[in-house]
Amino acid sequence: MFCLFLFLIVGLEQIYSQCSMCRAVLQSEEGQATAKGINNGILYLMAIPYLLVAFVGWKVFQILKK
Template sequence: MKNKISFLVISVLFTIHSNAQCAMCRAVLENEEGQTAAKGINNGIVYLMSIPYILVFGLGFFIYWKYFKVKKNKTI
């Protein structure tokens, strides 16, 4: 139980630290005139965030498909 609490506290501290870095990047990008770099950063974040979700969804669908295909063949 003591390990779980210490892990939770350390995780929260790392999360607080990472939010500060995002705020710094945001402050730098908001000061730009045309906002083209900010749009590029936002598009890059969405692109980088979507790839893992697509891969996990694909793997989950593959496992689901194989599991129910095997289960259906056993009932016949």
């Protein structure tokens, strides 16, 4: 468990560096189409877990209802 925690902490530096690069590209004039694409991707990534949890909850409800 400690190794996983250490791996995640060490990886944060690379994550933050990529965020600043994305921000710079998306704030430029040429990055407007890219920004729309990234925003759509974020919405898809955000929606999928909620849909999966709702589906599993619905199935559990159906099983318990019987």
